[in-house]
Amino acid sequence: MHNEDRAGRAGDGQDWRLVGRRADDEAPRTVIDGRYELLERIGSGGMGEVWKAHDRRLNRYVAVKGLLDRNAMTPGTQATAMQRARREAEAIAKIEHLNVVTVHDQVETDHQVWIVMKLLEARSLADLLSRDGVLAVPRAATIGLQVLQGLRAVHAASVVHRDVKPGNVLVRDDGLAILVDFGIATFEGADRVTRTGSVIGTPSYLAPELFAPASPGPTPASDLWALGVTLYEAVEGRVPFAGHEVWEVQENVRQSPDPVLRYAGPLAPVIQGLLITDPRERLDAATAEAMLREVLDDPASPDAGAAAAATHPPTAVSTPDPSTPPTPVLRTAVRSPEPVPPSPAPSGRRARYRSWRIAAAVVCVALLAGAGWLVAQGDGEDGKQGERSGSAEGQGQAGSGSQERWKDTHPTLEIGVKDDQPGLSKFDRKTRTYQGYDIDLAYAIAESMGYGKGEVAFTTVATDYRSTALKTKQVDLVIASYSITDDRKTAGPDGYSVDFAGPYYEASRGFLVREESAKYTINDSSDLRDLGVEVCTARESTYEKALPKQGFTMAKSQPNTYQDCLDKLLDPKSDVYAVASDDIILAGYVEANPGKVRRLENIQGAEGYGVAMRPGTPTLKREVCSALRTILAGRVWEDMYKENLSGLVGDKNPPGRPELTECEGF
Numbered sequence: 001m002h003n004e005d006r007a008g009r010a011g012d013g014q015d016w017r018l019v020g021r022r023a024d025d026e027a028p029r030t031v032i033d034g035r036y037e038l039l040e041r042i043g044s045g046g047m048g049e050v051w052k053a054h055d056r057r058l059n060r061y062v063a064v065k066g067l068l069d070r071n072a073m074t075p076g077t078q079a080t081a082m083q084r085a086r087r088e089a090e091a092i093a094k095i096e097h098l099n100v101v102t103v104h105d106q107v108e109t110d111h112q113v114w115i116v117m118k119l120l121e122a123r124s125l126a127d128l129l130s131r132d133g134v135l136a137v138p139r140a141a142t143i144g145l146q147v148l149q150g151l152r153a154v155h156a157a158s159v160v161h162r163d164v165k166p167g168n169v170l171v172r173d174d175g176l177a178i179l180v181d182f183g184i185a186t187f188e189g190a191d192r193v194t195r196t197g198s199v200i201g202t203p204s205y206l207a208p209e210l211f212a213p214a215s216p217g218p219t220p221a222s223d224l225w226a227l228g229v230t231l232y233e234a235v236e237g238r239v240p241f242a243g244h245e246v247w248e249v250q251e252n253v254r255q256s257p258d259p260v261l262r263y264a265g266p267l268a269p270v271i272q273g274l275l276i277t278d279p280r281e282r283l284d285a286a287t288a289e290a291m292l293r294e295v296l297d298d299p300a301s302p303d304a305g306a307a308a309a310a311t312h313p314p315t316a317v318s319t320p321d322p323s324t325p326p327t328p329v330l331r332t333a334v335r336s337p338e339p340v341p342p343s344p345a346p347s348g349r350r351a352r353y354r355s356w357r358i359a360a361a362v363v364c365v366a367l368l369a370g371a372g373w374l375v376a377q378g379d380g381e382d383g384k385q386g387e388r389s390g391s392a393e394g395q396g397q398a399g400s401g402s403q404e405r406w407k408d409t410h411p412t413l414e415i416g417v418k419d420d421q422p423g424l425s426k427f428d429r430k431t432r433t434y435q436g437y438d439i440d441l442a443y444a445i446a447e448s449m450g451y452g453k454g455e456v457a458f459t460t461v462a463t464d465y466r467s468t469a470l471k472t473k474q475v476d477l478v479i480a481s482y483s484i485t486d487d488r489k490t491a492g493p494d495g496y497s498v499d500f501a502g503p504y505y506e507a508s509r510g511f512l513v514r515e516e517s518a519k520y521t522i523n524d525s526s527d528l529r530d531l532g533v534e535v536c537t538a539r540e541s542t543y544e545k546a547l548p549k550q551g552f553t554m555a556k557s558q559p560n561t562y563q564d565c566l567d568k569l570l571d572p573k574s575d576v577y578a579v580a581s582d583d584i585i586l587a588g589y590v591e592a593n594p595g596k597v598r599r600l601e602n603i604q605g606a607e608g609y610g611v612a613m614r615p616g617t618p619t620l621k622r623e624v625c626s627a628l629r630t631i632l633a634g635r636v637w638e639d640m641y642k643e644n645l646s647g648l649v650g651d652k653n654p655p656g657r658p659e660l661t662e663c664e665g666f
Contacts, residue, residue, distance in 0.1 A: 031056075032114060033107045036064055050181075052119060055104075062104060063119045065181075066112045078111070085113035095157045099150030101170075101180040120178060125234065126166035133237050133539065133560055136468055137265045138296065140234040143169065144270070145292040146177035147227060152285045154179070155220040162218045164226035165205045166233060203246045204239040205229045208253050209279045211246075221279035224288065228274025235264045237560060240275065253277060260429075262419060262460045263560075265474050266295045406449060406476075406620045413451045415442050416461035416475040420563035422588030423648045424481055427460065434458050437644035438479045441504060444636055445477075445611065448627035462560040463538035467496040470614050477624065478612040481507070481585060483542050484662060499615045500662040501624040503608030504632070506655060507582035509543070511535070511600040512589060514569060520577060525600050528552060533577040536565035542607065543580040550603075552580075562589075570596060582607050587648035610662055618666070625663035632657050 030038045038051040042063065050065040067085040089106040092115060096102075105116035125143065128135065135143070147169055154161055161168075161179065168181040201210075207225035209215055232240045240259035243249035257277050261268045270291045273283035283291070407413070417438055419427035425438040439458070446456045461469045461480055467488070469475045482488075484500045513522045520531055528535060532553045537543040539558040548554055555576055559565060566589050568576040578600075579586070586599050611624050631637050641654035 032064065032109060036062065036116060038064065061119045063117045064114055066114050068112055082113060089113050089115050091157050091159050095153055097150055097153035099146045099178055100153055101178055120170050122170040122172040124167050125169040125171055128171060129166055129234065135234045137235055137267050140231060141267055141292055141295045143171060143177045144231045145289065145296065147179055148285060148289050148292065150179040151223055160218040160220060161223050162201055164223050164230060165202050166230055203243060203249045204241065206246060208250060208277050211250055221282050224274050224282060224285060228271050231267060231271050235267060236262060263462050263465055406623055407451060410476060413446050413456050414475040415456060415458055416466060416469045416478040416480055417458050418480045419460040420561055421481060421585050422592045423644050424584060424588065437640055440640045440644065442479045444631050445624055445627040448630060449623045464540035464560045466612065467498050470498055470612060471496045476620065481582060481609050482612045483607040484610040485542060497615055498612045499621060500610030500612055501621055501628060502610035502660060502662050503658045504611065504628055505609045506658050507584045507607045508602040509605045509607065510583045510586050510602045512569065512579040512586045512597050513577060513600060515596055515598050517577060525603050528578050534575050535578045535580050536568055536576045537580040538562045538565065547580055584645060584649060591648055608658060622666045625660065625666040628660055628663065
């Protein structure tokens with residue numbers, strides 16, 4: 001299978017930044033149409049090269065790309081191909097949109113049709129993901145919304161992009177996202193096969209219907225599938241359907257059509273809708289845009305385009321001025337909705353996503369009705385609520401003399417947990433339930449707060465997303481081996497501060513290594529330091545800053561979960577030879593991978609796990625601290641330890657009961 005590009009991130013497809021490889025000074029420079037002087041290559045692929053060029057007439061730099069795959073042309077097909085390329089260039093040149101690269105000109109030479117585009121100074125989304133691993137949900141939604149708006153303009157011109165992927169989305173420093181690279185774009189309904197037996201595009205982003213026997217070829221729906229893959233990759237850190245060859249990717253789509261979403265939060269319904277394998281049921285662009293606006297709390301009409309900003313309350317987000325990228329604000333009243341009874345009409349795809357919006361509206365109305373402070377006080381930080389007269393936080397009902405409880409305004413207790421830590425917090429995909437010590441603790445706290453088991457909802461949060469989940473009010477509490485540190489209580493790496501109740505458990509620090517290594521002999525942690533082998537840990541964990549100070553060599557790019565580190569450790573081709581984490585987390589990984597990994601002795605330092613919440617929520621903290629005092633004072637704490645953790649660490653007796661230092665005064 002000969003594909004247009006290989007799947008991947010960095011270097012994948014074309015790179016439209018204002019940087020390029022060194023020009024060959026000895027070769028004579030080509031001048032197209034007596035005007036565009038080709039200076040240096042800034043990208044290459046199966047469809048030819050992209051050049052940085054100098055426009056002699058207007059004295060500016062531009063990007064120039066050929067539309068024809070000259071390797072696929074024969075003397076007999078050249079005339080037809082040239083005519084088709086002319087039509088495509090004309091159609092692409094008519095697209096004028098803030099989120100689509102500007103096409104300045106169309107030029108034809110003897111054997112090629114060129115499009116001349118604006119040369120952009122920006123980083124690609126692929127570059128951002130290569131550097132950061134994942135994007136926070138608000139940023140991913142903002143970029144996705146802009147790309148979708150660009151695609152709607154492309155499709156309105158009867159053009160299908162065919163290669164939507166992170167490498168073809170540029171993100172400027174001011175946040176503006178621009179869809180680029182129309183080198184393999186085509187008209188709707190054009191022939192799907194442009195080389196014998198092959199489908200053009202990047203394997204990981206190709207829609208499954210492109211390979212059906214009666215496929216109509218690329219359509220707007222196949223571009224939307226690619227956008228779904230791109231959004232998935234942005235928030236999950238990997239493509240949903242892996243594989244280097246098209247057949248591998250498509251087989252994974254067939255076998256597992258519903259990829260697990262661990263960190264997508266409110267973006268999950270959008271991504272799931274875009275990744276429906278049947279294009280007839282897949283989200284259309286208008287519905288997807290409406291849903292993305294719901295995620296960002298942007299009430300602008302999906303068809304508004306780049307009109308002037310409408311009048312909204314101060315906390316809302318207006319439709320952006322073309323020169324100003326949108327600022328994301330996540331919804332606080334709408335969480336992942338429970339299914340609602342279907343209405344009689346309409347049917348099909350529209351009905352499915354009409355139900356989604358109805359559910360969101362129901363949840364929103366219910367929360368607004370039960371929590372008047374959202375209207376009276378505005379959608380601000382919870383920290384101000386307890387200080388204001390009439391607020392639900394830290395105040396009793398007016399004239400009632402009774403203290404209001406958290407449940408009075410929060411009928412469901414939303415808790416962020418991990419899903420990849422055996423013994424502590426693990427998601428069982430067979431039973432579709434969370435299990436472990438942290439989960440049992442969460443239920444015990446919830447019960448003390450007056451919640452039944454069916455009134456507790458769990459959301460998976462990665463290490464580097466925990467504070468964001470609290471800040472954006474996706475969850476009320478985080479119980480996810482969250483170590484209590486001073487910097488997290490003041491302002492974490494992402495700028496957010498959190499409050500803690502606890503600690504409820506204290507873990508030691510340690511390392512996990514391969515059971516057998518062909519390259520190194522590792523007996524204890526000093527060997528890791530002396531050999532300078534790469535150590536992997538979760539991004540934004542306490543280890544990321546502490547270990548380099550102790551002389552350990554860290555992997556160049558840290559993933560967002562310890563499970564990702566374990567995957568690298570188990571890969572014999574990886575340069576990662578150790579994983580740093582808490583002893584109880586590592587013990588769970590040893591049990592889950594017998595004979596493959598082993599723990600080294602613990603090192604200096606301890607991690608006190610706390611129950612995290614937003615600052616300034618005294619009612620919530622008071623109730624959690626009260627629950628923890630009861631749990632730690634009795635047999636419940638010991639029973640949870642024996643049930644979940646004693647078998648992992650090989651000690652029947654739990655460690656000493658921690659003192660609830662973060663609960664003083666509550």
